[in-house]
Structures are given as C-alpha cells and as structure tokens.
Amino acid sequence: MANYRRRRWRESMAVRLDLNGLLAATVGADGVAPEDLATLEPALGRVRAELAARRATGGLEFADLPYHRDDVRRVIEVATAAREEFDTLVVLGIGGSALGASAICAALPGQTSGLHIVIADAIDPEAFGTLLEQLDLRRTLFNVVSKSGETAETMAQFLIVRDRLLRELGAVDYKRHLLVTSDAQQGALRQIVNDEGFRALPIPAAVGGRFSVLTTVGLFPAAAAGVDVEELLAGAASMDERSKAAATPLADPPLALGGLLWQLATSRQKTIVVLMAYCERLAATADWFCQLWAESLGKAVDLDGRTVEWGQTPVGALGTSDQHSQLQLYLEGPRDKAVVFLRLEDHGTNIDVPATYQDLASVGYLGGHSLGELLNAEQRATELALAKRGRPSATLTLPALNAFTLGQLFYLCQMATVAVGALAGIDPFGQPGVEEGKRLAWGLMGRPGFEASRAEVEAWLARKDARFVI
Amino acid sequence: MANYRRRRWRESMAVRLDLNGLLAATVGADGVAPEDLATLEPALGRVRAELAARRATGGLEFADLPYHRDDVRRVIEVATAAREEFDTLVVLGIGGSALGASAICAALPGQTSGLHIVIADAIDPEAFGTLLEQLDLRRTLFNVVSKSGETAETMAQFLIVRDRLLRELGAVDYKRHLLVTSDAQQGALRQIVNDEGFRALPIPAAVGGRFSVLTTVGLFPAAAAGVDVEELLAGAASMDERSKAAATPLADPPLALGGLLWQLATSRQKTIVVLMAYCERLAATADWFCQLWAESLGKAVDLDGRTVEWGQTPVGALGTSDQHSQLQLYLEGPRDKAVVFLRLEDHGTNIDVPATYQDLASVGYLGGHSLGELLNAEQRATELALAKRGRPSATLTLPALNAFTLGQLFYLCQMATVAVGALAGIDPFGQPGVEEGKRLAWGLMGRPGFEASRAEVEAWLARKDARFVI
Structure with missing residues (x-):
C-alpha cells in the first residue's frame, strides 16, 4: 500500500x-x-x-548513474558522519564541480539537521576572504572538488584553506576538516590525498564535470544538507x-x-x-x-x-x-x-x-x-x-x-x-577550446615549462595600439 | 592641498x-x-x-543627474534619519527599480553604521515568505519603488507588507516603516501616498527606470547603506x-x-x-x-x-x-x-x-x-x-x-x-513591447476591464495540440 x-x-x-x-x-x-x-x-x-x-556498451556512463545505488549509499554514509561532526560544509570547486551542488542546494531545502552549505567557486580575494573570516573553522568541513586535481582556482583555495586549518587546528586535527572529491586514480590532488591521508570520495572516471550532478560531486553536498538524494x-x-x-x-x-x-x-x-x-x-x-x-x-x-x-x-x-x-x-x-x-x-x-x-x-x-x-x-x-x-x-x-x-x-x-x-554531429563531451587559456594563465603565473606562454601574453600586451586605450 | x-x-x-x-x-x-x-x-x-x-534643450535628463546636487542632499538627509531609526532597509521594486540599487550595494561595502540592504525584487512566495519571516519588522524600513505606481509585483509586495506592519505595529506606528519612491505627480502609488501620508521621495518625471541609478531610486538605498553617493x-x-x-x-x-x-x-x-x-x-x-x-x-x-x-x-x-x-x-x-x-x-x-x-x-x-x-x-x-x-x-x-x-x-x-x-536610429527609451504581456496578466488576475485578455489566454491554452504536451 x-x-x-x-x-x-x-x-x-x-x-x-x-x-x-x-x-x-x-x-x-x-x-x-x-x-x-x-x-x-x-x-x-x-x-x-x-x-x-x-x-x-558502457559508452554513456552518466546516463546510468540513477542506478548506481551502492555509490549513493556510500555518499549518504559519509554525509551522515559529517553531519555529526560539523555545522557547515564549504565546497571548494568551480564549473562542473560547483554548479550541480549549487543547483540542488538552492532548489531543495534540506533538513534542519543538515549542514549549512556554501559553494565557494570564486577566487575573488574580497569574496573568499570575507567567507573565510565568517567561518568557524572548528565546525567546518571543506570539500575540495576537482576531477583533474589541477584546477588552478580550486587548488589555490585548497592551499589557502589547508594553511589556515593547519595553523588554527594543528597538524593532527586539521586533516579531518578536508574531504577530497576527485578522480580515483590520477591527478595531483589524488597524489596529495595518498600522501597526506585525507578522506576522499571518487568521481567515476568516465563522467565529466558538467554531467556529474548525480555523482559524488553533486550528491555529497546534497546529502550533507539533508536532501533525499535517493x-x-x-x-x-x-x-x-x-x-x-x-x-x-x-x-x-x-x-x-x-x-x-x-x-x-x-x-x-x-x-x-x-x-x-x-x-x-x-x-x-x-x-x-x-x-x-x-x-x-x-x-x-x-x-x-x-x-x-x-x-x-x-x-x-x-x-x-x-x-x-x-x-x-x-x-x-x-x-x-x-x-x-x-x-x-x-x-x-x-x-x-x-x-x-x-x-x-x-x-x-x-x-x-x-x-x-x-x-x-x-x-x-x-x-x-x-x-x-x-x-x-x-x-x-x-x-x-x-x-x-x-x-x-x-x-x-x-x-x-x-x-x-x-x-x-558533434562530441558533447570534452572542452578542447579552453586548454589554450589555461596554458597562457600558467605562463603568467610562472608555472615551469610555460615560459613561452608568458612571453606570448607579454608580447601581445606590448603590441597594443595606444590610440585605442582611452 | x-x-x-x-x-x-x-x-x-x-x-x-x-x-x-x-x-x-x-x-x-x-x-x-x-x-x-x-x-x-x-x-x-x-x-x-x-x-x-x-x-x-533638456531632452536627456538622466545625463545631467550628476549635477543635481540638491536632490542628493535631500536623499542623504532622509537616509541619515533612516539610519538612526532602523537596522534594515528592504527595497520593494523590480527591474529598473531594483537593479541600480542592487548594483551599488553589491559593489560597495557601505559603512558599518549603514543599514543592511535587501533588494526584494521577486514575488516568488517561498523567497518572499522566507524574507518576511527573517525580518524584525520593528527595525525594518520598506522602500516601495515604482515610478508608475502600477507594477503588479511591487504593489502586491506592498499590500502584503503593509498588512503585516499594520497588524504587528498598529495603525499609527506602521506608517513610518514605509517610504515610497515614485513619480511625484501621478500613479496609484502617488495617490496612496497622498491619502495615507506615507513618506515619499520623487523620481524625476523624465528619467525612466533603467536610467534611474543616479536618482532617488538608486541613491537612497545606497546612502542608507552608507555609500558615499556624492x-x-x-x-x-x-x-x-x-x-x-x-x-x-x-x-x-x-x-x-x-x-x-x-x-x-x-x-x-x-x-x-x-x-x-x-x-x-x-x-x-x-x-x-x-x-x-x-x-x-x-x-x-x-x-x-x-x-x-x-x-x-x-x-x-x-x-x-x-x-x-x-x-x-x-x-x-x-x-x-x-x-x-x-x-x-x-x-x-x-x-x-x-x-x-x-x-x-x-x-x-x-x-x-x-x-x-x-x-x-x-x-x-x-x-x-x-x-x-x-x-x-x-x-x-x-x-x-x-x-x-x-x-x-x-x-x-x-x-x-x-x-x-x-x-x-531607434529610441532607447520606453519599452512598448512589454505592455501586451501586462494586459494579459491583468486579464488572468481578474482586473476589471481586461476580461477580453483573460478570454484570449484561455482560448489559446485550450487550442494546444495534446500530442505536444508530453
């Protein structure tokens, strides 16, 4: 009945x-x-x-996510534990690592017993600084989300947060305030997880960021808020x-x-x-x-x-x-x-x-x-x-x-x-166009191996016609 | 020096x-x-x-607003008084009555002594209801902003807020929690101001909503927040x-x-x-x-x-x-x-x-x-x-x-x-296209005189091909 x-x-x-x-x-x-x-x-x-x-033939993995019930049970388990330890969950992620969680948490109220969820997708120093000031670090869990583990914005946020946690909570306690969601096998973030022993949730290898709302990426913050993810x-x-x-x-x-x-x-x-x-x-x-x-x-x-x-x-x-x-x-x-x-x-x-x-x-x-x-x-x-x-x-x-x-x-x-x-007749997966911009930004930021990109930006800036800068 | x-x-x-x-x-x-x-x-x-x-020849009034220093002094005066009486300013307005104030208040920090500003531009019952629940009405000033004084969304918000204020604060006190910004001469809101004796700020007759950021519409909330409007x-x-x-x-x-x-x-x-x-x-x-x-x-x-x-x-x-x-x-x-x-x-x-x-x-x-x-x-x-x-x-x-x-x-x-x-070669002022939608909405809401619009919507809905509703 x-x-x-x-x-x-x-x-x-x-x-x-x-x-x-x-x-x-x-x-x-x-x-x-x-x-x-x-x-x-x-x-x-x-x-x-x-x-x-x-x-x-397994070539459209995101489409089968609604049937991955075991993964969901694991997410709920981790979220339930987090709800006992913390008051606030801050998601450090951008693009596909932020938008799904943001959509769910804005649309659905969660439970009063759920964590307060903040999606921190920006590196604007004023906005990020204000957020960090307002948080009670002892009651906050940071969910670092990057499939590649290389996303400059998310990694910069992670390094800043890790440093603050270390200084405020000490070298033993700080680790339980970090939960990493990334590719299970590869990337810098995965290596850091392995070296440091942070807690982690895997992102299925074959699911890209913008199709990841029903993976750990979207579901963990949702479950932490108390949304019925099942x-x-x-x-x-x-x-x-x-x-x-x-x-x-x-x-x-x-x-x-x-x-x-x-x-x-x-x-x-x-x-x-x-x-x-x-x-x-x-x-x-x-x-x-x-x-x-x-x-x-x-x-x-x-x-x-x-x-x-x-x-x-x-x-x-x-x-x-x-x-x-x-x-x-x-x-x-x-x-x-x-x-x-x-x-x-x-x-x-x-x-x-x-x-x-x-x-x-x-x-x-x-x-x-x-x-x-x-x-x-x-x-x-x-x-x-x-x-x-x-x-x-x-x-x-x-x-x-x-x-x-x-x-x-x-x-x-x-x-x-x-x-x-x-x-x-196009491939809806991947985003080949944005790679160039990443290389240019790495060059400007002094990442070794990208010196030519830096030189290219500088040469381009120098070439501008002063008449059209007003 | x-x-x-x-x-x-x-x-x-x-x-x-x-x-x-x-x-x-x-x-x-x-x-x-x-x-x-x-x-x-x-x-x-x-x-x-x-x-x-x-x-x-006075045909581009918004362009001369930066030189209307007297109007600004009046805005600062009213805002200064409001800052002594209240903690929060809620702007009830939409479109041009909200976006300028929202832009200023998001961009500039104001002063710690300034009012907390909320721009309530939506009639979503969940969002508006949550806002009303969170407010301490005794410490809140509502700035009702509509040049025409006919905007359905703003008028609906106003009627709801007026009713709550009346019930919570009584027929004498409630009035000082309402400040109306509208056309100085015409419109239903102006008539209400005159009948009820609400406080009011004028919008220059020749300045339309989207060019109004530097009038009372944008400047009053900004000054209330403590932004240096001069x-x-x-x-x-x-x-x-x-x-x-x-x-x-x-x-x-x-x-x-x-x-x-x-x-x-x-x-x-x-x-x-x-x-x-x-x-x-x-x-x-x-x-x-x-x-x-x-x-x-x-x-x-x-x-x-x-x-x-x-x-x-x-x-x-x-x-x-x-x-x-x-x-x-x-x-x-x-x-x-x-x-x-x-x-x-x-x-x-x-x-x-x-x-x-x-x-x-x-x-x-x-x-x-x-x-x-x-x-x-x-x-x-x-x-x-x-x-x-x-x-x-x-x-x-x-x-x-x-x-x-x-x-x-x-x-x-x-x-x-x-x-x-x-x-x-087009007129950047006015918005003739949106009038039709207003009439249709009035019809659906049962505004007298718009029965034909209601019938038109209903006939149109009935004509839809059921095969394409899936």
Whole structure:
C-alpha cells in the first residue's frame, strides 16, 4: 500500500513538457513546421538507437548513474558522519564541480539537521576572504572538488584553506576538516590525498564535470544538507523510464525537447536558448543548464573533424524579474531566440495579497489572489505575448519542486544535450577550446615549462595600439 | 592641498578602456577594420552633436543627474534619519527599480553604521515568505519603488507588507516603516501616498527606470547603506567631462565603446555582447547593464516607424567561474559575440597562496602568488585566448572598486547605450513591447476591464495540440 501510494504520488509528480509553442502551428514562420517534423522524427529515431547502443556498451556512463545505488549509499554514509561532526560544509570547486551542488542546494531545502552549505567557486580575494573570516573553522568541513586535481582556482583555495586549518587546528586535527572529491586514480590532488591521508570520495572516471550532478560531486553536498538524494536518483530514473517507454521519438521528452531546439537552431536561426525560471530556487538550476548547454554543444569541429563552429548560446533568466529587464528584447528584438520556461504548478508556500485600496483599479484587483497565482499568471501572459509576436517557447511544468521532480529535470536536460550533440554531429563531451587559456594563465603565473606562454601574453600586451586605450 | 590630493587621486582612478581587442588589427576578419573606422568616426561625430543638442534643450535628463546636487542632499538627509531609526532597509521594486540599487550595494561595502540592504525584487512566495519571516519588522524600513505606481509585483509586495506592519505595529506606528519612491505627480502609488501620508521621495518625471541609478531610486538605498553617493555622482560627472573634453569621437569613451559594439553588431554579426566581470562584487552591475542594453536597444521599429527588430543580446558572465562554463562556447562556437571584460587593477583585499607541495608541478607554481594576481592573470589569458581565435573583446579596467569608479562605469554604460540607440536610429527609451504581456496578466488576475485578455489566454491554452504536451 505504501508502495502503491508512492507510485501514485510519483505519477502525479511527472514533469510535463508543453512543446506547442515551438511549432509553426502556434507561432508561424519562426516555429517548427510539419515538414520539419517529418524529417526530424526519423533523425531522432536514429539518435535514439545510437544512444541506446552507446549505453549498452558502457559508452554513456552518466546516463546510468540513477542506478548506481551502492555509490549513493556510500555518499549518504559519509554525509551522515559529517553531519555529526560539523555545522557547515564549504565546497571548494568551480564549473562542473560547483554548479550541480549549487543547483540542488538552492532548489531543495534540506533538513534542519543538515549542514549549512556554501559553494565557494570564486577566487575573488574580497569574496573568499570575507567567507573565510565568517567561518568557524572548528565546525567546518571543506570539500575540495576537482576531477583533474589541477584546477588552478580550486587548488589555490585548497592551499589557502589547508594553511589556515593547519595553523588554527594543528597538524593532527586539521586533516579531518578536508574531504577530497576527485578522480580515483590520477591527478595531483589524488597524489596529495595518498600522501597526506585525507578522506576522499571518487568521481567515476568516465563522467565529466558538467554531467556529474548525480555523482559524488553533486550528491555529497546534497546529502550533507539533508536532501533525499535517493529521491533525486529516483526522479532521474523515472525520466529515463519515460524516455525508454515512449512509443515514438517525439513522445520521448529529452529527444523531443532537444530535437525541436536543434531544429530551431539550424533551420530558424534560433542561436540563443533562454531558460526562464519562474521560481527563485531554480535560478541556480538555470546556471547549471547554461554550463551544460554551452560547454557541451559549443564546438569548433564535428565528429569528422570538419569546422562547424556550432553551438546555441544559453541564457538564464528569471521570471518575473526579467520581464522588467530582458523581455522587451525577446519580444521586439532579433528573432534569434527560443525560450524554455520552467514553471511550478504548486509553489509550496502560499502568501495571499490582502484586499486593500479596492477603489483603485490598478491595485485593487490584486486582493484575494496569492503570489503564486500572480507568478504563474505572469508566466502564461509572457508565453502568449511571445507567441503573438511569433517567438517560439516551450514550457516545462514541475507539479512541485522536490528531489523527485528536480532529478527528472536534471536527467531531461542532460539527455536532451546529448541528443542535440548527436543531431549536430558533434562530441558533447570534452572542452578542447579552453586548454589554450589555461596554458597562457600558467605562463603568467610562472608555472615551469610555460615560459613561452608568458612571453606570448607579454608580447601581445606590448603590441597594443595606444590610440585605442582611452 | 586637500583638493590637489583629491584631484590627483581621482586622476589615478580613471576607468580605462582598452578597445584594441575589438579591431581587425588584433582579431582579424571579425574585428572592426580601418575602413569601418573611417565611416564610423563621422557618424559618431553626428551622434555627439545630436546628443549635445538634446541635452542642451533638456531632452536627456538622466545625463545631467550628476549635477543635481540638491536632490542628493535631500536623499542623504532622509537616509541619515533612516539610519538612526532602523537596522534594515528592504527595497520593494523590480527591474529598473531594483537593479541600480542592487548594483551599488553589491559593489560597495557601505559603512558599518549603514543599514543592511535587501533588494526584494521577486514575488516568488517561498523567497518572499522566507524574507518576511527573517525580518524584525520593528527595525525594518520598506522602500516601495515604482515610478508608475502600477507594477503588479511591487504593489502586491506592498499590500502584503503593509498588512503585516499594520497588524504587528498598529495603525499609527506602521506608517513610518514605509517610504515610497515614485513619480511625484501621478500613479496609484502617488495617490496612496497622498491619502495615507506615507513618506515619499520623487523620481524625476523624465528619467525612466533603467536610467534611474543616479536618482532617488538608486541613491537612497545606497546612502542608507552608507555609500558615499556624492562620490558616485562625482565619478559619473568625471566620465561626462572626459567625454566632453575628448578631441575626437573615438577618444570619447562612451561613444567609442558604443560605436565599436554597434559596428560589430551591424557589420560583423556580433548579435551578443558578453559583459564578463572578474570581480564578484560587479556581478550585480553586469545584471544592471544587461537590463540597460536589452530594454533600451531591443526595439521592433526605428524612429521612422520602419520594422527593424534591432537589438544586441547582453549576457552577464563572471570570471573565472564562466571560464569553466561558457568560455568553451565563446571560443569555439558561432562567431556571434563581442566580449567586454571588467577588470580590477587592485582588488582591495589580498590573500596569498602559501607555498606548498612545491614538488608537484601542477600545484607548486601557485605558491607566493595572490588570488588577485591569479584572477587578473586568468582575465588576460582569456582575453588573448579569444583574440587568438579571432573573437573580439574590449577590456574596461577599474584601478580599484569604489564609488568614484563605479559612478564612471554607470555613466559610461548609459551614454554608450544612448549612442548605440542614435547610431541604430531607434529610441532607447520606453519599452512598448512589454505592455501586451501586462494586459494579459491583468486579464488572468481578474482586473476589471481586461476580461477580453483573460478570454484570449484561455482560448489559446485550450487550442494546444495534446500530442505536444508530453
């Protein structure tokens, strides 16, 4: 009976995708036309088969994370122990090592018995200095997260924190305040773990940073906060099951969403996808999505090595705030955007607007409505205003915001990203472009072996035309 | 002597624009070529004359705000009184009524004797409810900010807060916890102020929300926090003076920046401008800029009424975090972006990385450097990495972050926006596109007179094809 109720509850918590607003039937020439769908559907069928084959041979490890229940039990164990020892968890990580944890911890409240979570992804000395000043080091656990163990920002933070801990707590005690999440086999951080005997959690070798939200990287901070991480995985698994059970590719949520956005990018010049969340707690999830979409799909060459310079620029937006900031541009500016709304059916908390100033037409109508109603009315109004101007949008509705629905959303976005990669013929993994910048920064920082990079930066700075420095 | 020292200090605090990275000489085909400059310079000369003429006849009121010293004294007076009575100031406002105050208060520390400032721009019931729970109402002043006095979100917040104050503090005392900033003459909020006798500050009639950072809208919360608002205005004025004193349009900072970005938008398909701040405290300033650029320049028709659907999409980014999120796309994706870096010469706080693990090549090099050095090295490396891929960027350097440099930055961005408006032949003021959405939302909320809008939304929702709701 408990299982039956849980199944019914989960069915009621299925994330819904309304894709009508992306179609020409709704928005006219800038939408996906029936003839586009006729060619898209078989292409999506091929992508579906290809992704299934890759999964079957272990080539898409992130997709199977919802079923790695043993890893999760280990994470919960370590997190439970940490909750007994500490009050605060500071995650030292950046990019994929920060955004997933940040998304979960901002979206879900955790438990009152959970740790207070701080994601320290920046090396801004003012921000990092202020944070360090505010912490009670004796009650703080630092989770150092870097898969490669070479990330300059995270390693610099780690060295600073290690030094402070050492000085404040002594050479014996300081170690229990550090927990390293990194590749289990390689990298400088792994070597340091081995030498120093720090506690550590492994990141699966075949899962990259931006697909790591459901690994130790995202799940440990979540579990430490008291989030039900098994429910997150159950949500992800349920999206996977819906996907597999879909009768056609266009009924498969990630394939349909990815397929239509790809179609709009390639045949309707929608070079920008706006993820607009009507819920403050989902703003960090929008940031997480922006990394996923940008870094996975922004690639110079396709799988055959041809120059394509592909990509669709993701932009995070927040309703209703960005109605008063970006919407004018979305409605009247270039027709280069597809908008994806994130909408909550039930906001959890309800605040009613009291009936006041009923004689004032421009104020009185608000009385008796709740803030959640107003928020959702604004979302619908924005959706229709865009459609009336011929601007395509999709709406993802979460019945409520909880671990189960957030897990679905993560999985949906990740699989949609991989589907677009397959349609565009590019590799959604890796980030070859950013290596050059790392070398140049190493050169400027005096890392041995990168003297030529330093010289290159200096020569470039010296070459600048003084007339254009004003 | 004090004046002499101050002048020298201010000279040392001039914001520098390095525009070399936007030129073909630096980045090749995707940069502005010498022949573009040859036609751009006279066009900018005409814009300069046009803007000067508009200012002379009072048609560009925001541009003269740095010289409205009487208004500022009044703001400081009210803020000083508020600081004696309260601990916290909550700004109830959205869009232009929130972003300027948010930018200033995030960028500048204020004084320890200043009020704690919270910008409540959202109607998310969970976020707003949590905020209300945390406040000590007896020690809190609410600044209700809406020029029109009709903004649904702000009015809903106001009604909720008014009701709580009334119930907690009684019908006499509650009034002193409300301070209204709105149009001095018209709107529902002004009428309420007059009827109820709330305290109020005026917004100049001719200054719109996104150009209001240097009016009561931005300055009152800043002064309440203890920011030196006269120094903000002095910074703005100094940028204005540099602009006026420039020998040529291309030596005039806002014209040069705006002109080159416009050139790249129109002749090099740079449809996106990324403002990438290498300083956490400037992230809110990037949000402020994004509103300014999007809402001012995203317009369907030009001044002659012709359909142009113009605009350049602004994207806020944060260094180094977005190097691990967006940079891959910027480097390898479509050539549709111009990046503007915000860089601090001196970060104020200094944190050194201790020399540790010197035998590990990928870690040891960090020792002895400061976080500020690392941050600035990453910025330079990113700038050059973009240039090597032929991607244009400009760098704005603030010698330090303070009220004087922030004032310069605000003025620079605002005048650059107006300059681009003039070059593109569009009206940078007003936001005609968003009116439709407001009507639709009013309809859904049951505002009398908008029954047809409600029916329109409902008919549209009913028309959706069920096959595309999955």
